[in-house]
Amino acid sequence: MVQEDSYKHKGMRRALAKILTDKGIRDPRVLDAIMRIPRHFFFETAFLEQAYQDKAFPIGEGQTISQPYTVAFQTELLALQPGDKVLEIGTGSGYQCCVLLEMGVKVYTVEYIQKLHERAKAMLTYMGYKGAVYVHGDGSRGLPSYAPFDKIIVTAGAPTVPTALLQQLRIGGVLVIPVGDERQQKMLRLTKESDTKIRKEEFSGFSFVKLRGAQGWDAMP
Incomplete structure (x- = not known):
């Protein structure tokens, strides 16, 4: 059952934004997006008290709705920039997609698990979000028919950086992806300075569900 928004929920979102600010999130546009999105829509009634806590929560199929700090950190x-063409790998619950749409970008989002793909598309449509392209498929391969992209965000932990995603990034574009082993990953920001030069920045450790697909964990021996 989807719960309607209320002043109480809006107050809880403001409190969550304060927590994220205290943790180092500085972009006011990201914080504003967090404050606009009714995250409790993604939760069953029995678990509404969990919706605005800064933690991940199971959504079924072995997946989670990401911790708000993680969503804000990757987005930041x-x-x-408004109008950016953004590829999201791992639609999941759809919450990260909502944040991207609130930022005024064009989103192409890919989900490996069909049930989650259908659920997220239905939820975001119900919530009134328009303009996103939803795809059920192998996100580790990207979406070559829609490339190139200005930005790419991966919301699952990868063993290595998929070459397909770098190839589908425009010159000057940015890929944000967690890379590591099955338990812990480093967040990477990769800027494509030319066809042959990638600038890499590493950030704190995170723990994501596995990136599935031919260039994800399914390709590992």
Whole structure:
């Protein structure tokens, strides 16, 4: 059952934004997006008290709705500009997609698990979000028919950086992706300075679900 928004929920979102600010999130556009999105829509009634806590929560199919800080951190690293063409790998619950749409960008989002793909598309449509392109498929391969992209965000932990994603990034574009082992990953920001030069920045450790697909964990021996 979807719960309607209320002044109480809006107050809880303001409190969450304060927590994120205290943790180092500085982009006011990201914080404003967090404050506008009714995150409790993604939760069953019995778990509403969890919706505005700064932690991940299971959504079924072995997946989670990401911790708000993680969502804000990845979004901030993208340095989004209005109108950017953004590829999201791992639609999941759809919450990260909502944040991107609130930032005024064009979103192409890919989900490996069909049930989650259908659920997220239905939820965001119900919430009134328009303009996103939803795809069920292997996100580790990207979406070559829609490339190039200004920004790419991966919301699952990868063993290595998929070459397909770098190839589909425009010159000057940014890829944000967690890379590491099955338990812990480093957040990487990769800026494509030319066809042959990638600038890499590393950030604190995170723990994501596995990136599935031919250039994800399914390709590992």
